């Protein structure tokens with residue numbers, strides 16, 4: 145018999161950029177000085193109020209509070225506990241200091257290096273990496289956090305504070321080595337306890353504490369730290385819900401189940417046997433089951449999920465809570481905004497707001513029985529059937545063509561040494577060739593033109609003419625700066641992934657499907673719903689045009705198969721490997737066309753290669769095998785005298801250097817500045833065989849690098865890479881910068897290269 149008490153539903157976190165990216169516009173206006181702090185606060189308040197309203201309207205029991213941030217919640221946590229590096233000066237927990245950490249200013253407004261950005265586990269969200277220092281007292285500075293909690297609970301007394309857990313915070317920090325970070329757990333836990341006591345004073349009962357590291361392969365010492373750390377967090381009247389996500393607990397189930405907390409949240413999308421977890425859980429604890437995939441844009445198969453939940457509900461009764469698997473931060477806000485999408489797609493989408501509805505339906509289905517939600521179950525099934533029947537969903541010919549990819553080991557026509565000789569004969573590059581990563585500033589004029597084109601205020605010919613004049617300007621500027629290998633600047637691209645999606649069959653685009661990437665920056669991942677096919681060349685005309693303007697080589701610029709895959713929302717009825725192979729096949733055709741058009745250098749960007757790496761080591765070999773194969777499938781069509789470049793950023797290479805080498809790109813450019821070139825050690829220690837362009841200045845900060853800084857970094861690189869295989873370039877593309885920053889920075893870079901070249905001759 146169905147139980148009659150309503151089940152508790154909640155979310156771990158919610159998108160915070162607001163409808164139509166309200167937060168982005170407010171932040172950027174504030175940073176420019178066009179708006180006051182009061183206006184920014186008003187925008188933040190309105191967004192948070194809307195989040196609460198959405199939860200309440202959907203009947204979600206416990207909305208989250210404290211997951212909101214004006215920039216990044218990890219940096220907020222660092223400020224909350226006074227864990228900021230000394231170079232910023234003494235930093236109270238204020239909004240301006242949060243921005244200072246992200247944007248590289250001291251508390252007094254001088255320039256300094258910002259905190260590094262890193263991918264949050266295997267997502268495309270970048271957090272600011274806290275930097276810990278020795279002898280740094282932990283100082284709780286909780287006013288800003290408590291204000292949020294007060295505000296939320298005034299509107300909804302069930303609002304549940306969210307905190308990043310102390311051990312995950314320490315794990316994701318840097319500055320101190322692993323054991324020194326762990327040594328801080330005790331003191332940090334004491335500060336958390338003080339904070340929890342303050343929450344208790346506000347009448348809070350349940351607090352969500354995120355420890356996603358429990359889904360990783362953790363060193364034993366860290367696992368052993370959980371029990372004592374969580375003992376220190378016990379506070380009268382406060383109940384802790386410990387959350388884990390982005391994977392299953394695996395060997396850590398027993399540990400997590402026995403911790404001195406009051407509830408455990410698990411990622412049901414990654415956990416095969418939910419009952420086994422329930423079996424381990426003491427009787428007094430709540431099990432929050434992350435049943436909806438918090439990173440999927442697809443409507444769930446509610447009937448199947450109910451089947452999974454029913455035995456758990458029988459076992460646990462109202463100790464069962466329902467939630468999405470993870471914070472909904474990684475999803476766009478509202479599928480209802482997408483009125484321009486075809487019906488067969490729109491009806492199958494579930495963004496953050498729709499997830500709330502689905503959650504509520506599941507809770508009702510469990511407590512009131514199948515019939516109570518029969519209508520919605522039938523609608524879901526019918527919508528899915530329409531999608532599955534859609535022409536383009538399955539292209540039998542393409543399936544046949546790509547089916548054999550896994551059986552091949554594609555390789556370039558000759559080994560690196562022979563290719564390198566053929567390429568040097570063709571291009572005659574100097575020592576330490578200089579280049580950039582692809583994009584030049586996406587100026588307001590470029591974006592306005594694209595907007596006008598999309599809104600049909602200008603026609604295709606006008607748009608194309610304007611983009612061509614941008615390209616001509618970028619070529620001229622690079623020649624004036626004296627770069628050796630040029631790029632066309634990517635003016636015509638809204639985004640390096642969305643742009644390719646727009647050219648390929650099987651993709652669809654949202655109008656407002658924005659997801660926060662870092663700070664005020666957002667991405668709009670395209671949707672892969674059908675088989676991916678290239679029906680016409682995508683970049684050849686632009687590349688040919690750019691090359692026609694100069695005698696220096698201009699790199700053709702493509703986004704690689706792995707990155708297009710991971711930065712899109714992918715269909716859920718086909719393996720990622722199979723989708724990746726389809727994209728690789730499309731890119732292979734494009735590379736053949738570019739080579740035939742006389743483009744001598746082609747860069748295939750794979751910044752998401754590392755991000756795609758599974759969280760658990762046991763899953764690495766399979767991923768690396770198909771990811772490397774897909775890249776090689778795409779590029780192996782290039783003749784020996786076509787130089788293949790690739791580019792990666794936000795990546796640690798130590799663990800995967802063999803696979804990076806297996807990509808066999810002629811040149812790889814990587815982001816290295818924020819690690820002070822330490823990322824290069826992986827390449828040096830491995831004797832990486834091909835050419836490398838370590839980034840010698842950080843493009844994410846507005847500061848212009850000096851020649852001395854650049855030279856120091858090049859010298860660090862020269863100590864690690866043989867000079868004949870070393871390139872000189874920035875860390876990443878320049879699209880977020882202004883020309884006033886880019887020109888002097890590149891001039892300094894070229895000056896250093898020329899001086900060192902003269903020294904070496």
Ligand SMILES: Nc1nc2c(c(=O)[nH]1)N[C@@H](CNc1ccc(C(=O)N[C@@H](CCC(=O)N[C@@H](CCC(=O)N[C@@H](CCC(=O)O)C(=O)O)C(=O)O)C(=O)O)cc1)CN2
Nearest residue numbers: 268591592594595638639640641661664665666667711880
């Ligand atoms: N998909 C993806 N993931 C990635 C990266 C990436 O480049 N792409 N890079 C790393 C993260 N870095 C990033 C760097 C920059 C931006 C970025 O600049 N995003 C832009 C949006 C880019 C875009 O899609 N632009 C469109 C739409 C621009 C727009 O907002 N138009 C306005 C009008 C123009 C304006 O006023 O700016 C409007 O529609 O109202 C275009 O150029 O056409 C932003 O947040 O502002 C995002 C991520 C890792 N992950």
Ligand code: MET
Nearest residue numbers: 581582583749751877878
């Ligand atoms: C996030 S990697 C960016 C690579 C791209 N070619 C650019 O320069 O913008």
Ligand SMILES: [Zn+2]
Nearest residue numbers: 751793876877
């Ligand atoms: Zn990059």
